[in-house]
Amino acid sequence: MIAGEKTKGAKSIKTLQVIQSEVENTNRIALSVDCIIFGFDESKLKVLLIRSDLKKYSGKWSLLGDLVFPSEDLDAAAYRILKQRTGLSDVYLEQVNTFGKVNRHPAGRVVTVAYCSLINVQHHKLNILDNELHWHDIKNVTDLAFDHQQIFDTCLKQLQKRVQEHPLGFNLLPKKFSLRDLQNLYEAILDVKMDRRNFRKKFFSMDFLVDLDEMEQDVPHRPGKLYKFNFEKYEKGKKKWVGIDF
Amino acid sequence: MIAGEKTKGAKSIKTLQVIQSEVENTNRIALSVDCIIFGFDESKLKVLLIRSDLKKYSGKWSLLGDLVFPSEDLDAAAYRILKQRTGLSDVYLEQVNTFGKVNRHPAGRVVTVAYCSLINVQHHKLNILDNELHWHDIKNVTDLAFDHQQIFDTCLKQLQKRVQEHPLGFNLLPKKFSLRDLQNLYEAILDVKMDRRNFRKKFFSMDFLVDLDEMEQDVPHRPGKLYKFNFEKYEKGKKKWVGIDF
DNA sequence: CGATAATGTGTTTAATTTACACATTAAATA
DNA sequence: TATTTAATGTGTAAATTAAACACATTATCG
Numbered sequence: 001m002i003a004g005e006k007t008k009g010a011k012s013i014k015t016l017q018v019i020q021s022e023v024e025n026t027n028r029i030a031l032s033v034d035c036i037i038f039g040f041d042e043s044k045l046k047v048l049l050i051r052s053d054l055k056k057y058s059g060k061w062s063l064l065g066d067l068v069f070p071s072e073d074l075d076a077a078a079y080r081i082l083k084q085r086t087g088l089s090d091v092y093l094e095q096v097n098t099f100g101k102v103n104r105h106p107a108g109r110v111v112t113v114a115y116c117s118l119i120n121v122q123h124h125k126l127n128i129l130d131n132e133l134h135w136h137d138i139k140n141v142t143d144l145a146f147d148h149q150q151i152f153d154t155c156l157k158q159l160q161k162r163v164q165e166h167p168l169g170f171n172l173l174p175k176k177f178s179l180r181d182l183q184n185l186y187e188a189i190l191d192v193k194m195d196r197r198n199f200r201k202k203f204f205s206m207d208f209l210v211d212l213d214e215m216e217q218d219v220p221h222r223p224g225k226l227y228k229f230n231f232e233k234y235e236k237g238k239k240k241w242v243g244i245d246f
Numbered sequence: 247m248i249a250g251e252k253t254k255g256a257k258s259i260k261t262l263q264v265i266q267s268e269v270e271n272t273n274r275i276a277l278s279v280d281c282i283i284f285g286f287d288e289s290k291l292k293v294l295l296i297r298s299d300l301k302k303y304s305g306k307w308s309l310l311g312d313l314v315f316p317s318e319d320l321d322a323a324a325y326r327i328l329k330q331r332t333g334l335s336d337v338y339l340e341q342v343n344t345f346g347k348v349n350r351h352p353a354g355r356v357v358t359v360a361y362c363s364l365i366n367v368q369h370h371k372l373n374i375l376d377n378e379l380h381w382h383d384i385k386n387v388t389d390l391a392f393d394h395q396q397i398f399d400t401c402l403k404q405l406q407k408r409v410q411e412h413p414l415g416f417n418l419l420p421k422k423f424s425l426r427d428l429q430n431l432y433e434a435i436l437d438v439k440m441d442r443r444n445f446r447k448k449f450f451s452m453d454f455l456v457d458l459d460e461m462e463q464d465v466p467h468r469p470g471k472l473y474k475f476n477f478e479k480y481e482k483g484k485k486k487w488v489g490i491d492f
Numbered sequence: 493c494g495a496t497a498a499t500g501t502g503t504t505t506a507a508t509t510t511a512c513a514c515a516t517t518a519a520a521t522a
Numbered sequence: 523t524a525t526t527t528a529a530t531g532t533g534t535a536a537a538t539t540a541a542a543c544a545c546a547t548t549a550t551c552g
Contacts, residue, residue, distance in 0.1 A: 027313045028274035031346075031357055067273045070355050074346025098344045098359050100277075100320025109316050111277055113344050164490050180530080192488055197532075198510065202490060205508095221529045222518040234492070241491075242438055243540090244410050244448055246480070426499080443501075444541065451539095467498045468549040489509090 032112040033077045034065035034148070036096070036155040037086065039121040040172040044137050045188040046121070047152065048086070049144070051132040056106050057145035061136065063152065065112060078115040085133070086126050092118040092171040096155050104147045116155045118171035163189050167208070170229045178216055178224035179203070208234050278358040279324045280311035280394070282342070282401040283332065285367040286418040290383050291434040292367070293398065294332070295390070297378040302352050303391035307382065309398065311358060324361040331379070338364040338417040342401050350393045362401045364417035409435050413454070416475045424462055424470035425449065454480050 037048040049061040064085045068077040075095070083089055093115055100111040119126075121135075141152055163169045169185050170177075183199050203209055209227040216223035283294040295307040310331045314323040321341070329335055339361055346357040367381075387398060409415045415431050416423075429445050449455055455473040462469035 027276055027316065029277045029314065029316055030273055031275045031277065068275065068346070068357075070273065070275055071348060073348050074344065074357060077346075095343060097341060098320065100314070100323075100359070102317060102319050111314075111320060113346070164488065164492075166492050178530090186490065190488055195511075196530090197512085200531080201533095202509090206492070219529090220519070221527090222516085222531095224530055242410065242436055244432065245487075246410075246412050246452070424499090441542075442499090443543085446500080447502095448540090465498090466550070467496090468500095468547085470499055 030108065030110045031068045031074075032065050032110050033068055033074070033081055034063040034112050034114050034151060035078060035081050035085070035093075035117055036063055036114060036152060037082070037117045037119060038138075038159065038172065039119055039135060040185055040188065041121045041135065043184040043188060044139075045172075045185075046135040047138055047141060049134055049136050049141070050085075051134075052145040053132070054106065054145065060143060060145040061134075061141075061148075062145040063114075063148045064133075067110075068113075074113060078113075078117075082115075082117055086119065088119060088126070092168065096158050097151075099147060099151055101147065106146075112151070114151045114155055116159060118159075118168060120172060120174060122174045160190055167229055167231070167234055170231075175228055176212055176214065176226040177228075178226060179209075180224055182227075276354065276356045277314045277320075278311050278356050279314055279320070279327055280309040280358050280360050280397060281324060281327050281331070281339075281363055282309055282360060282398060283328070283363045283365060284384075284405065284418065285365055285381060286431055286434065287367045287381065289430040289434060290385075291418075291431075292381040293384055293387060295380055295382050295387070296331075297380075298391040299378070300352065300391065306389060306391040307380075307387075307394075308391040309360075309394045310379075313356075314359075320359060324359075324363075328363055332365065334365055338414065342404050343397075345393060345397055347393065352392075358397075360397045360401055362405060364405075364414060366418060366420060368420045406436055413475055413477070413480055416477075421474055422458055422460065422472040423474075424472060425455075426470055428473075 039046045039048065048064065050064055052058065052060045052062045064081060066077070066081045066084075068074060072080070075093075078093055078095070079089070082091060082093065094117075096114045096116050098111060098113045102109060104110070104112070138156060141149075143149060144152060159168070163186070169182070169189065172185060173181055179200050182203065183194060183196065186199070187194060208230045210230050212226045212228055214226040216226060285292045285294065294310065296310055298304065298306045298308045310327060312323070312327050312330075314320060318326070321339075324339055324341070325335065328337060328339065340363075342360045342362050344357060344359045348355060350356070350358070384402060387395075389395060390398060405414070409432070415428070415435065418431060419427055425446055428449065429440060429442065432445070433440060454476045456476050458472045458474055460472040462472060
């Protein structure tokens, strides 16, 4: 019987609440944020990388990161980095995981928090301020600097999972999109081929796509209808999902 | 056309790789780990809490946490705390989320990484070393110290989600368990009632339960059969799941 | 030994997912 | 301007999965 019982013990361990002096001195660690910025272009999923300027990793690519200031909220640091590097604000941003191996960074102990960002490459004109930034097809992302390959792999896997359960993917598309765009997006993210008819049926049955009564322009084939995603309706109707399956 | 193109820009932003001096000096932050330790007892989901000894939060409960040492891997810090507080090693432990609001801790800037731990209250005899530790029914967890209520809510939600998609839950049960135990566990975690026949059918069809040809002992009713979970088979058969639904 | 309370099992129906083919339309070409 | 081309747009049947639902069995307790 454990529940509700007060546990007796001789030794009292120092708790976090009483260690103010340590907080202020010896036990501090550099904390950074790394942004995994995904874009969707030419029907391919891309990630924005910067060339490493560290000798140890010369020629390798790395994620966009920076230290967190002591006076800055963690989320704010992620937004700041994104703004600095791309000029964008009001973009999708989500914390993914924190990486804290002692020797993960050659400059010393740096714990880093990975954030996944999804941006619409068409609509927002990127102000890319750095001259060593490139969009990379995710299929060609290998051998990144630091532990960034592991961080990238983790973020991609999480994106693949979350895009199936939440309407994240629309952040990668223009506000108006065709069903073909949407399917291309899912196929690029998940790296699978899907049946076109079943894909459309699925999304129509969810009933979150709004038919805009407009057609694609300037496409070299029969234009498709344009839709937008009804986020308001989605937010209202969210319900707890129960279904064991593994 | 963005893919593969080298982006031109005038301004070069200082990158993480060249800031060694900053890593070593002014920009460091205290980093802690908080462990959300779940147990399952009396058919209820419990969480292990410690009474806050900080005046500001006197009378309130808090999670078990401690600072991360500069020479210690982040995961190792989580294991250390768990070991110190419960005496347990070799337990399920998973990082959940990092909380980094500037003013979340009264002692100064402390960013904390939350880890979720699942332990088997029956099998492992807890060496509870601290005299202010209690197991709390998760239904009675309210108004924790610091931002621990938010952290707890986040972890519980993540547990509810993950237990449906991965065989985590078995870490909360004895190695040998009855199907009633298993259903009670799921009902406690998800806070729903399930149909017994459909629940059993579901698990049998997954084909990961091994019939041990043993019966429950010392139960005040007709004993049920005992099973164990076949982790090896599960690990071998893991497959990418594709199914859009939100 | 009878009452009790939990275990153990199947079927029917509904809902969802999968597989699959052809007519339509606009653009491009001859 | 007619033909070709390539993509859009749509429906149905079969298979799988999920949901609803009831009764016989067995060990314990009194």
